[in-house]
Amino acid sequence: MIIDIGEARNIHPKNKQDVGLRLALNALAKDYGQKIAHASPMLDSIAVEGAKVRVKLKNVGGGLVAKPFTDPVTPNGPTLEKRFGVDVAPLRPKTQVLGFAVAGEDKKFVWADEATIDGDCVVVSSKAVAKPVAVRYAWENNPVCSLYSKEGLPACPFRSDDWKGVTADAK
Secondary structure (H helix, E strand, O other): OOOOOOEOOEOOOOOHHHHHHHHHHHHHHHOOOOOOOOOOOEEEEEEEEOOEEEEEEEOOOOOEEEOOOEOOOOOOOOEHHHHHOOOOHHHOOOOEOOOEEEEOOOOOEEEOOEEEEEOOEEEEEOOOOOOOOEEEEOOOOOOOOOEEEOOOOEOOOEEOOOOOOOOOOOO
16 A cells, blocks of 8 residues: 555655565565564444444554655645645644544544544544444545554555446446
């Protein structure tokens, strides 16, 4: 998974070293039997708990962390705060994760107001969705996302729904 080190406008990212290191982790674990964290956190299941969704992840290694966001369009460029013109860093606790959206039965996704790490789960909610039924993470081109394993592997983009996409019937 290289969602965090790729380049939006270049399919040949300059940072090949980190890509190679992640591939090496996979080879060491799969081919050489080393007991190391080698896979990115991935969706395991969701459970609706009132107005919140508990997202359980697998492949969490030593645990989950929220890392500071760096804009994938310009990896060494603006932070989230500069990208959107607000200073949200003081408001965001270290366990607050960026990149989650939730939807109710109307199938309209809105960005989560809260996405907090709780063990191997992330608890997600939005004031705009009283009864959530689906959740997505990093589900866009060049996503704003910040969920990682403690070993530094980024969580894989996912969606819990199987709703027809906007381009499903396009030819």
